[in-house]
Amino acid sequence: MAFWLFKSEPDAWSWDQQVAKGEAGEEWTGVRNYQARNNMRAMALGDRGFFYHSRTGLEIVGIVEVCKTAHPDSSTDDPRWECVDIKAVKPMAKPISMAMIKQDPRLVDMVLVKNSRLSVQPVTQEEWDLICKLGETQP
DNA sequence: GCCAACGTTGGC
DNA sequence: GCCAACGTTGGC
Numbered sequence: 001m002a003f004w005l006f007k008s009e010p011d012a013w014s015w016d017q018q019v020a021k022g023e024a025g026e027e028w029t030g031v032r033n034y035q036a037r038n039n040m041r042a043m044a045l046g047d048r049g050f051f052y053h054s055r056t057g058l059e060i061v062g063i064v065e066v067c068k069t070a071h072p073d074s075s076t077d078d079p080r081w082e083c084v085d086i087k088a089v090k091p092m093a094k095p096i097s098m099a100m101i102k103q104d105p106r107l108v109d110m111v112l113v114k115n116s117r118l119s120v121q122p123v124t125q126e127e128w129d130l131i132c133k134l135g136e137t138q139p
Numbered sequence: 140g141c142c143a144a145c146g147t148t149g150g151c
Numbered sequence: 152g153c154c155a156a157c158g159t160t161g162g163c
Contacts, residue, residue, distance in 0.1 A: 007161090033146075054161060054162085055161050055162075058161090058163095098162075115145085116144085116145095116160085117144070117159085117161065118145095
């Protein structure tokens, strides 16, 4: 199983909205970046990811699961763009902020820090385990 | 709200 | 195929 991180501005699509979708989940539409798309193409059913609030919030607020693998993005006719569906699994007991990540030498190499503009990014097993631990959340 | 970093576009 | 110009993202 692989681990990922999904970024969203809460003004556009928030964790609460994701939770409201429940088991059905929701298409992660709107990605128009090849690297992010390729990451979604690489996802398998059941892969887990962090849900991160960008711009306003700047913290990991929850855990999601891939519930549908990559398919054409219904928000565009352009066949280049694909997306997966994700569903909310559980909130972080303690959200993990960008500031906390930057302070931890074990986390400063995260893509989140190194390439803050990539909206769908991979997370390593070590990063996943540590953030779950710091967030006091069972993955 | 600012602006640096990055990705994309398009003229040559 | 290069690279300047432009648009967007997202931390601050």
